[in-house]
Amino acid sequence: MAEETTAAGDGKEYGVLAQFADPEKLMHACAKVRDMGFSMWDAHTPFPIHGLDKAMGLKRSWVSAFVLVMGLSGAAIGMLMQWWVAENAYPLVISGKPFFSWPAFIPITFECGVLGGASGAILGLLIMGRLPRHHHALFNSERFKQVTDDAFFISIEAGDPEYDSAQTPRFLEEIGASHVEPVPV
Amino acid sequence: MEHDISLPSREISLPESWKRLPVVAGIVGVLALAASYFLAGGDSKQFAFSYLTGFYYWLTLALGGLFFVVLHYLARSGWSVVVRRLAEHVMGTLPVFILLFIPVYFGMHDLYHWTHAEAVAADPLLQHKEPYLNETFFLIRAAIYLLVWTGLALYFWRSSARQDSDGDLAITKRLQTRSAPAMVLFGVTITFAAFDWVMSLEPHWFSTIFGVYVFAGCVVAIFSFLILLVLRLKAGGALEIVVTWEHFHDMGKLLFGFVVFWAYIGFSQFMLIWYANIPEETFWFEMRWHDPAWRNVSIFLAAGHFVAPFFFLISQPVKRNRVTLTIAAVWMLFMHYVDIYWLVMPTHHHGEFHPSLVDFTCWLGVGGIVLAVLGRLMQRGSLVPIKDPRLGESLAFENP
Numbered sequence: 001m002a003e004e005t006t007a008a009g010d011g012k013e014y015g016v017l018a019q020f021a022d023p024e025k026l027m028h029a030c031a032k033v034r035d036m037g038f039s040m041w042d043a044h045t046p047f048p049i050h051g052l053d054k055a056m057g058l059k060r061s062w063v064s065a066f067v068l069v070m071g072l073s074g075a076a077i078g079m080l081m082q083w084w085v086a087e088n089a090y091p092l093v094i095s096g097k098p099f100f101s102w103p104a105f106i107p108i109t110f111e112c113g114v115l116g117g118a119s120g121a122i123l124g125l126l127i128m129g130r131l132p133r134h135h136h137a138l139f140n141s142e143r144f145k146q147v148t149d150d151a152f153f154i155s156i157e158a159g160d161p162e163y164d165s166a167q168t169p170r171f172l173e174e175i176g177a178s179h180v181e182p183v184p185v
Numbered sequence: 186m187e188h189d190i191s192l193p194s195r196e197i198s199l200p201e202s203w204k205r206l207p208v209v210a211g212i213v214g215v216l217a218l219a220a221s222y223f224l225a226g227g228d229s230k231q232f233a234f235s236y237l238t239g240f241y242y243w244l245t246l247a248l249g250g251l252f253f254v255v256l257h258y259l260a261r262s263g264w265s266v267v268v269r270r271l272a273e274h275v276m277g278t279l280p281v282f283i284l285l286f287i288p289v290y291f292g293m294h295d296l297y298h299w300t301h302a303e304a305v306a307a308d309p310l311l312q313h314k315e316p317y318l319n320e321t322f323f324l325i326r327a328a329i330y331l332l333v334w335t336g337l338a339l340y341f342w343r344s345s346a347r348q349d350s351d352g353d354l355a356i357t358k359r360l361q362t363r364s365a366p367a368m369v370l371f372g373v374t375i376t377f378a379a380f381d382w383v384m385s386l387e388p389h390w391f392s393t394i395f396g397v398y399v400f401a402g403c404v405v406a407i408f409s410f411l412i413l414l415v416l417r418l419k420a421g422g423a424l425e426i427v428v429t430w431e432h433f434h435d436m437g438k439l440l441f442g443f444v445v446f447w448a449y450i451g452f453s454q455f456m457l458i459w460y461a462n463i464p465e466e467t468f469w470f471e472m473r474w475h476d477p478a479w480r481n482v483s484i485f486l487a488a489g490h491f492v493a494p495f496f497f498l499i500s501q502p503v504k505r506n507r508v509t510l511t512i513a514a515v516w517m518l519f520m521h522y523v524d525i526y527w528l529v530m531p532t533h534h535h536g537e538f539h540p541s542l543v544d545f546t547c548w549l550g551v552g553g554i555v556l557a558v559l560g561r562l563m564q565r566g567s568l569v570p571i572k573d574p575r576l577g578e579s580l581a582f583e584n585p
Contacts, residue, residue, distance in 0.1 A: 050583060060501075068499065095462065103456050 012185045014137035015040075015157040016169050017144060018177035023049050025176045026152040030055040032175040033154060040160040044144075044153040063124035067117045070124075074116015078109040137185050144183075155183065190576055192427060197567035200421030206560030214553020221546040231543055233292030234533040239547035240289060241383060242406075242525045243555045244282055245399060248375055249407025250275030251334065252400075254341050255371055258357075258364035264435055266579035267427050270570050271414055273345055274562040275407065279338040281558050283331045285551060289382070290327075293320070299388040310389055310465075318388055326381055330374045337367050342562075345570055352572035375400055386532040390469040394454045399528075401447035405490075406521045408440040409514040416511060418568065427569055430505045431583050437504030440517065444498065447524075448491035472531045478538030479531060486527050490520040522548065 020026040023045065030043050034057040043056055082105040086092070091099045126132070138144050138155055147153055154177070156168055169180045225232035253272040257265050265272075294300050299318045305311045311318065341360065348356045376396025384395050392398075412433065418424050458466045473483045494517060503509040526544070533539075570576065 048585070050585070064501070095460070097462075103452075103459050106452060106456065 013158045013165065014140070014183040014185045015155055015160075015163065016165075016172065017138065017141050017181055017183050018154045018156075018169075018172035019143065019179040020152040020154070020176060021178050023052075023152060026154065027052060027055045029154055029172070029175045029177065033156070033172075036162060036171070038156055038160050038162050040157040040163075042155055044138075044147045044155065046148055046150060046152075061124075061128065063121060063128060066124040067120040070120025071113045071117030074119075075109050075113030077116070078112025079105055081112075082108060137183055140185075141181060141183050143179065143181065190571070190580070192567075192569065192571060195422060196424060196427050197569045197571060198423065199563050199568060200418065200423050202421055203418070203560065204564065207557045207564075210553045210560060211557035212553075214550050214555075214557060216550075217546045217553055218550030221543050221550055224541075224546060225543045229292065230295040230533065231541055232547070233288070233295035234530060235541060235543040235547040236288050236292060236551070237296060237382070238522075238526055238529045238544060239549075239551040240282075240285055241529065242522055242548060243278075243551045244285075245403045245521070245525065246406045246410055247275055247278045247282065247338075247555065248334070248371075249403035249405075249410070250277075251279060251338060251341075251371060252403060253407050253411075254345075255337070255364045255367045258341075258360045259368055261361060261575075263575045263578035264432065264582040266573050266575045267424070267432060267569055268411055268415060268436070269573075270345070270566075270568055271411060271418075271563075272407065273342050274559055275410065275414075276338045277342045277562045278555050278558045280335040281554065283335060285554065286327065286331060290324070293323075297323075297385055297388070299385065314388060318385060323381060326377060330378045330381075333370050333374050337370065341367075345573075346566055348572050349566050349570060350572075354574055357574055372396075372400075375403070383528050386529065387469055387472075389465055392454050392458070392466075392469075394450060398447070398450045398454055401443060401450050402521055402524050404443040405440065405447055405517055408436050408443065409517040409521070412436050412440070412510055412514040413518070416507065416514075423568055427580065429582075432579075433510060434501070434504050434584050435582075437498060437510055437513070440513065441494075441498040441504070444491060444494045444517070448487075448495075451487075451491075472536035473527060476536055476538050479536065482523065482527055482538065486520070486523055489516070490524055494520075 018029070020029055026043060026045065027049065030052060033041055034055065043052060045052070079102075083100055086099045086101075086105075093099075094101075094104075097104070143151070144153065154172065156163060156172070158165065162168075165182070169182070172180050221232060221235065225235070250272045253265075254269060254276050256262070257269050257272075289296070298304055299311050299314070300320055300323075305315060316322075340363075344356050344360055347353070376399075379396040379399040383399070384390065384392065415424060415428050415433070419428065455470065458470060473479050494513060497503060497509075498513055503513065530544075573579075
């Protein structure tokens with residue numbers, strides 16, 4: 001806490017936080033923020049809102065491609081592992097079949113593929129969300145705590161090239177924010 | 186209330202050019218069947234096997250339609266309301282399979298080895314199976330399957346059509362309740378019909394998963410067919426705003442899912458038999474592997490029904506593009522034929538590969554008749570269940 005107070009005292013800002021009354025106002029505002037050309041900003045809601053990604057102009061996440069690569073790698077590693085065990089490390093004759101009897105290895109290959117894909121989905125999600133982390137500047141805002149309950153927010157970071165500490169809060173008010181406040185680092 | 190949704194009539198009525206479908210398809214069907222009869226000449230065995238392949242191809246498609254409709258009510262689906270009527274029409278062709286079964290009945294002795302008394306007398310295994318595999322019981326069962334499908338198809342088709350005029354919510358509720366026993370009936374009949382009509386071609390062979398394998402093919406067929414049907418109707422000017430790329434995307438995802446399911450079931454069946462290595466089970470695969478031509482068909486089936494469509498359909502843009510989705514749907518309908526051919530035909534020449542023109546004309550003949558009935562059904566009422574309580578939800582559907 002002490003650190004945060006000093007940081008806030010330094011006058012360094014993380015950005016600006018704007019609250020909106022309902023999902024429709026938020027959606028409308030997101031489209032406006034998108035059209036202004038902001039890049040370092042986000043919308044925060046207590047539940048998923050249909051079409052918000054379009055209003056925000058979000059591009060398709062690369063997580064699915066990551067999942068494919070991880071899944072195929074998992075399957076390949078699963079098959080290679082079994083090949084290595086059966087052919088090199090510990091060859092055993094099982095019911096008179098060749099050492100490398102690939103049909104028998106398919107179930108484990110499949111499961112390794114699923115494991116790789118699922119891990120890929122979780123890893124991709126964590127990487128994209130830059131998680132886990134101990135703290136986020138937005139938590140400095142007392143008001144922001146309502147985001148898990150019934151409040152809708154847009155935050156714009158000070159690092160955004162379009163950001164202006166005087167203009168941006170006014171802009172947010174113009175596009176329908178019910179409350180705008182600066183967020184200290 | 187969502188009951189008040191009104192759609193432009195151009196959207197929900199059959200395009201003018203489609204009104205010729207029943208006549209054109211009917212003529213093609215009858216001519217093709219007649220041609221099959223003459224092409225086969227005196228070879229009644231060739232005709233019987235080719236006919237069974239064609240018959241089973243279109244039957245599995247119609248059963249896929251029944252599955253789609255019953256599942257829709259069972260899961261209380263919202264997204265699929267806009268394409269359900271078309272699936273209902275595909276399902277609505279099931280009664281005609283009672284007539285289409287007649288050639289199978291006359292071909293019984295050509296098709297099924299176990300119908301010959303002298304073969305049974307010389308074969309202890311067949312004697313053992315006689316309480317199940319005998320002509321009388323076979324025909325009784327066939328009658329049960331066909332009547333159950335006809336009954337389910339007519340019941341669901343008529344109830345849904347009635348809702349178009351009176352908008353009665355109770356119909357949806359009743360169909361939801363009855364979809365559960367309907368699904369059980371569907372599962373039992375499709376399994377035993379597969380055992381009787383296709384698995385018993387090799388009466389020594391048995392695989393308990395066989396019905397599930399056939400079912401997987403049914404679902405692949407119906408989603409491919411629905412995708413094509415809607416795309417063609419859109420090209421004719423109907424369903425332009427009603428069916429969106431969100432719906433195609435979902436049908437594409439389900440098609441992809443069942444392509445994988447088919448491979449999962451097919452491989453499960455293969456692996457257990459391969460692993461146990463018992464001659465009375467392995468010979469069925471040996472018949473599809475020993476002859477190099479059949480081996481190529483087997484490899485082509487695995488590659489074309491699973492590997493290629495898996496990598497083709499996996500990415501999202503492919504499922505949301507008219508050209509790529511059309512390619513996938515046409516390809517899967519073709520591969521479904523290869524699958525049925527692979528199931529039925531090896532018995533004909535005892536594991537030798539001899540394709541015949543009759544195979545094609547029978548497929549075309551049965552298909553012509555089925556499409557004629559489908560075209561006739563599509564002329565009745567609107568192309569969309571206009572008073573379904575979930576129509577609004579379906580119209581507004583978007584993929585998350």
